Amino acid sequence: MDTLAKQIVAEVGGKDNILSLVHCATRLRFKLRDSGRAHAETLNNLPDILMVLESGGQFQVVIGNRVAEVYQAICQVIDLDDEAPLAGGTKKEGLLSRFIDVVSAIFTPTLGILAASGILKGLLSLALVNEWMSETGGTYLLLFVASDALFYFFPLALGYxxxxxxxxxxFTAMALGGALTHPLSIAAFNAAQQTGAPSLDFAGIPIVFINYSSSVIPIILAAWASSHLEARCNRILPAAIKNFLxxxxCLSLILPLTFLLIGPAATWLGRLLADGFQILYDLAPMLAGAALGGLWQVLVIFGLHWGLVPLMYNNLALLGYDTMGALLLPAVMGQVGATLGVFLRTRDTRMKSLAGSALSSGLFGITEPAIYGVTLPAKRPFLFGCISGAxxxxxxxxxxxxxxxxxxPSIFTFSQLIPSSGVDxxxxxxxxxxxxxxxxxxLLTFFFGLPKATAGLASTAAEEAPVVAEPTSTFQVLSPIHGQTQAxxxxPDPAFASGVLGNGVAILPHSGRVVAPFGGHVKSLFQSCHALVLVADDCTEMLIHVGINTVKLDGRHFRAHVRTGDSIAAGDLLLEFDRAAIAEAGFDMTSLVLICNPGCTQVQSIPTAEVEELAPLLTVSR
Incomplete structure (x- = not known):
């Protein structure tokens, strides 16, 4: 784990390039000083990383279920102080990017306990409906308090x-959240409800008391105002007194401002959002369901789903229910079904193992391992999952x-759908x-989701026979490039030189062509066309990477002759590239031919100084 943490820190540009770091259920979310210093492609090729993407102003590294362990290891590597951000610095971002970044940072730490509280609430509802518990019994009351505590005092957690x-x-913002839910504040609200008019005032200004329990927007705005006042006070106050003054x-000024202005305005805004969503939902509930069921996982890929999270909690706080959270259930189950289809269809033992692990995670609501590791790389399963979700x-x-x-959204959500009147x-x-x-x-994935080579079926007349290498076998790989070989x-790239991305050989090209070194299929073609991953008929997996850091050319000087999923035969032209133009742009043309299978026991290069296209290059033993 420490090795992986050090690799991630190095490939995002080092500690001094990290402005902040948080994590959610499956991914690390970096804020970088300069994203150009990060090597997304190198990270993408690490076996413990599912995917790397930039979205919402964040550099996101998708790890999967072990993200918390990796996060803790990185904190040790970079000496991250949990109470403060890393090295300062600003970077101009769009409004949407800033909004997504703020929302994800505020809500991410609470997701696990919120999900647990919601599941416990649902199970208690199920117990009441089936008369397994009494609403007045001690067991029910104690468990209900456990399930309701965080949601009732949500402003405290969000304040922090x-x-x-x-x-x-x-802790100052947390104190503001505590004041919003203090028993005296709730009592004043109840008194105002009975009389129908404000019963108290502050400096002659009537106070409109509102029940802020479970609210979201008021405390976030109050915390923002408090942080700005705090920054100004710290700049002008002497060091000897600013720690308490x-x-x-902040408490003396921001709290009255919150009760008099911020709270009522934020509550009005929250009510407007809740009512607005409900009006749109009532106009076309089936269209809303199809849109969220089909597009939710696309939003997850880009991290844009965070923009809808406050709306869900706002609906629960103001309406007592949320339709959006229910509509996400088929979106999750669609990807779970697609992953199950891959698991049942594929003969690739590595993919079957990955799909099995991702399937169990998806049932419990964590779909990123399924998306990034299984369905999205194969494309059609992801599409079938989205269509089925819609x-x-x-x-x-x-x-x-x-x-x-x-x-x-998970299998536990079914218990959270039950109203107090029972199953309907x-x-x-x-x-x-x-x-x-x-x-x-x-079903769609099983029958139509995978090409034959990926499914592990032979392309000859004997289509029923699985294409699986013998436990002890040797496979000779031909050279995809004409050029000078080197160890x-x-x-001059530590990730490649260390062998962490796979064993193989480097070639300095003498021509601008890459041809297929064996028969099989194209597993993935990088968007910038500078690299591709091939899978042979015996399941040998190869990465061909033309040049060092040529991903920065964004496809310039490269031309692909194949696409992801295409079948290939030895000698087929895969890529063409302009050697002179790439070298003139300042890039090292050293190209890599790497075997990526974790099960390979030995990869030996054929001892030769210069190799022709399709001449023997590597011997792979399992």
């Missing part, structure tokens, strides 16, 4: 995370299904829509 994100004292001024969402929209507690049509609609999404995606450890 928002205070950290905005650069203020998180700054929090004193059809399932259409059914949930028709049934007007809704959740009644914070939900991370909304619940059955959600079950039918989710099962349809999972079943249809699995891998001499390559």
């Amino acid at each position: 995370t928002a205070g950290k994100k905005f650069g203020g004292n998180p 700054t929090p004193l001024l 059809l399932g969402g259409l059914i949930l929209g028709y049934a007007r299904s809704r959740v009644y507690s914070p939900s991370l 049509f909304t619940v059955w609609g959600a079950i039918v829509g989710s099962l349809l999404a999972a079943g249809l995606a699995a 891998l450890n001499t390559v």
